[in-house]
Amino acid sequence: SGIRPRILVTRRLPATIEARMATLFETDVNEADVPLTADDLIEGLAEKDVLVSSITDRIDAGLIARLPETVRLIAQFGNGIDNVDLEAAWAAGLTVTNTPSVLTEDTADMALALMLALPRRLIEGSRMLVRDGAWAGWSPTSMLGHRLRGKALGIVGMGRIGTAVAQRARAFGLSIHYYSRNRRSPQVEEPLGATYWASLDAMLEAVDIVSLHTPLTRETHHLLSAERVRRMKPGSFVVNVSRPELIDEPALVAEIESGHLSGAALDVFEHRNGINPRLLALADANKVVMTAHMASATLEARIEMGEAVIVNIRTFMDGHQPPHLVLPEGQTGLARSA
Numbered sequence: 001s002g003i004r005p006r007i008l009v010t011r012r013l014p015a016t017i018e019a020r021m022a023t024l025f026e027t028d029v030n031e032a033d034v035p036l037t038a039d040d041l042i043e044g045l046a047e048k049d050v051l052v053s054s055i056t057d058r059i060d061a062g063l064i065a066r067l068p069e070t071v072r073l074i075a076q077f078g079n080g081i082d083n084v085d086l087e088a089a090w091a092a093g094l095t096v097t098n099t100p101s102v103l104t105e106d107t108a109d110m111a112l113a114l115m116l117a118l119p120r121r122l123i124e125g126s127r128m129l130v131r132d133g134a135w136a137g138w139s140p141t142s143m144l145g146h147r148l149r150g151k152a153l154g155i156v157g158m159g160r161i162g163t164a165v166a167q168r169a170r171a172f173g174l175s176i177h178y179y180s181r182n183r184r185s186p187q188v189e190e191p192l193g194a195t196y197w198a199s200l201d202a203m204l205e206a207v208d209i210v211s212l213h214t215p216l217t218r219e220t221h222h223l224l225s226a227e228r229v230r231r232m233k234p235g236s237f238v239v240n241v242s243r244p245e246l247i248d249e250p251a252l253v254a255e256i257e258s259g260h261l262s263g264a265a266l267d268v269f270e271h272r273n274g275i276n277p278r279l280l281a282l283a284d285a286n287k288v289v290m291t292a293h294m295a296s297a298t299l300e301a302r303i304e305m306g307e308a309v310i311v312n313i314r315t316f317m318d319g320h321q322p323p324h325l326v327l328p329e330g331q332t333g334l335a336r337s338a
């Protein structure tokens with residue numbers, strides 16, 4: 001169509017992406033780059049066709065009910081889509097897209113970085129040297145960590161990212177175990193030497209490291225419940241580059257404090273009301289390694305995510321099915337074309 005789509009972008013994107021959007025679309029960017037309130041979002045969407053959302057936008061049923069009628073597409077800049085009520089969007093005839101695949105490898109890299117950082121005391125060593133100025137030089141017994149090779153890794157969610165983590169972990173000599181909604185084919189399992197567990201509980205008792213790679217849904221909320229955290233193998237640890245709500249965080253904190261678990265390496269953690277001070281204390285004591293939700297934060301990934309958003313918008317506005325359509329569980333097609 002000859003009409004330029006009118007879009008609202010809720011967060012700043014890489015300059016090349018913003019520039020390209022501006023040439024293709026009537027583009028409004030939230031220059032302040034802080035999450036918009038619901039009222040500001042609704043106001044900013046007046047006369048817009050497309051909402052380019054991010055994880056910091058809460059697009060719940062209440063907000064969807066208030067959307068201007070012109071809005072027909074929610075094009076999420078990101079893979080995870082738990083900030084959008086997919087059922088409400090679907091019922092309202094809205095199309096939802098995301099940007100999978102382009103951030104798989106970078107996110108998997110970060111999972112491995114975190115997996116290494118905790119047992120090899122990476123952050124602790126750097127901090128001792130640089131911040132505390134406490135290094136007395138090499139000694140045979142200083143800064144001893146634990147070997148990763150030979151340990152058992154339990155991957156929860158063997159999708160794109162879980163599989164990319166398994167490939168890397170295999171090269172580090174970890175044995176691969178996984179729990180997933182669907183068992184993967186022998187073509188996926190065999191090169192990884194991966195063991196499938198039909199029971200998450202049973203896997204948690206058997207592995208040394210648990211790494212989460214499942215989307216946040218109603219079903220996966222607190223998948224690592226207090227009971228399951230207590231079930232984990234003594235001395236094991238958790239890696240999370242997915243979503244904080246997958247874990248009962250206070251229960252995780254308690255099990256690290258008690259010494260049952262050796263720690264956690266977290267790119268994501270609850271922070272709605274500030275970060276749990278007990279978690280920060282554990283990080284200060286080097287039992288926990290924390291990074292700032294940056295598993296997919298490479299310039300390359302962000303640019304490719306932006307390109308995927310652009311393709312989703314263009315195909316949709318041209319009347320075709322966008323490549324990265326997201327549907328609610330159980331739905332296979334669009335509710336109606338708006």
Ligand code: 8YV
Pocket residue numbers: 053054055056077078079080081103293296
């Ligand atoms: C982004 C992410 O930081 O894609 C995801 O699920 O967590 C990250 O890539 C965020 O989603 C941007 O909206």
